[in-house]
Amino acid sequence: MDALTSQFLHRIGRSGSSITFDELSDVLEAAAWAIPFENISLLAHGTREITLASLMNKIIARREGGLCYELNTLLYFVLLENGFDVQLTRGSVYDHASQHFALSGRTHVTIILTRNDDCYLVDTGFGGNLALRPIPFSGTPVFSYNGEFRVRKAGTEHGDHILELKLKHKDTDWKLGYAFDSKSVLPDLREVNKVQQIIAEHPGSKFNQKPLVTQLTKDGSMTLTESSFTVWKNGEMTKEPVDTETYKQLLGKFGLY
Incomplete structure (x- = not known):
């Protein structure tokens, strides 16, 4: 295995140089404890081109955190290096305070993992709403110390699937997290950079105003x-x-x- 996986695992406090599917939940937990979800760099320095090298420098070398388009893109490259069948896609986060999807549009970058013809949602960039587990598209809930999570097929203007969650100690009923399109995967990092630009500039973005x-x-x-x-x-x-x-x-x- 190349240096990326080893460096990433070291960053999140784990040893080794490879990741298996059975280890993925432990890796997601360790990443959530080690890497903060934050917009400090975006506010301080503005946009910077998203590349594998820039993500490694920011999150691994400088030990910073990031937003979804940084955290999940870095994890995507790590999983790719370990032989996983993964793709990036964009989703729209549901704002429960205003009762509508984010005004900035499909600006949540997340990961679809396919294994033995089964698809899973893998996300380490959703703030405090992390499942800490690969979530099957079958609708079967997964459980972690952070709550219950499931992915359901649902036709919306924002995609063909939705993530629902019940955070531990906070939610009694299922609530909508975000909608995403499983058939509209990102062809390259140009789409990730477009997401960064929207988040940095859109007046409806929640991440370009205050830290x-x-x-x-x-x-x-x-x-x-x-x-x-x-x-x-x-x-x-x-x-x-x-x-x-x-x-x-x-x-x-x-x-x-």
């Missing part, structure tokens, strides 16, 4: 904004206000700066 950092932990999650720090631990939530100095200090909890 957001979120990361799963082994007993919950933590989320940092300019004004608050929210921690979920064993089903209990605490939220405290932050000022500029405290914000900079708290970035250290995510391994940033």
Whole structure:
């Protein structure tokens, strides 16, 4: 196996130089604990061309996090190196506050993995909503400490499948995560760079205005904004206000700066 897998595994605190399907859930958990979902670099530096080299430099060498188009694209290359049949596709995230799909359109980049004629959704770039498991397209739910997740076939204007979830301690009923099109895969990284451009420039984007950092932990999650720090631990939530100095200090909890 080439250097990418070894470096990625080292970045997420695992040893080895290859990944099997049976190990994928453990890899997804380790990645969620090690790599934050964040837009700090986008706000500070604007867009930069997305390539394998740039992703390795940002997430592995500089130990930063990223947004979906960075985190899932890097994982896509890792899985590809390990012989998995994987493709990238775009989805539209559902905004429950406004009760409609994201105004920025199909800007969620995610992974479709095919194994023995069965398809799975693999996602390490959905903030605190990570399944931490490959999710079969069959509709059968998967379970992790973060909740229950399933993929269902459903015809929408945003695609032919939807991801639904019930986050542990937060949801009692299934809720819509995002819709995606299993038949419209990305031919190359030009599409990923288009997504980055939209997220950086679209007035409806939630990631080009204020900083957001979120990361799963082994007993919950933590989320940092300019004004608050929210921690979920064993089903209990605490939220405290932050000022500029405290914000900079708290970035250290995510391994940033």
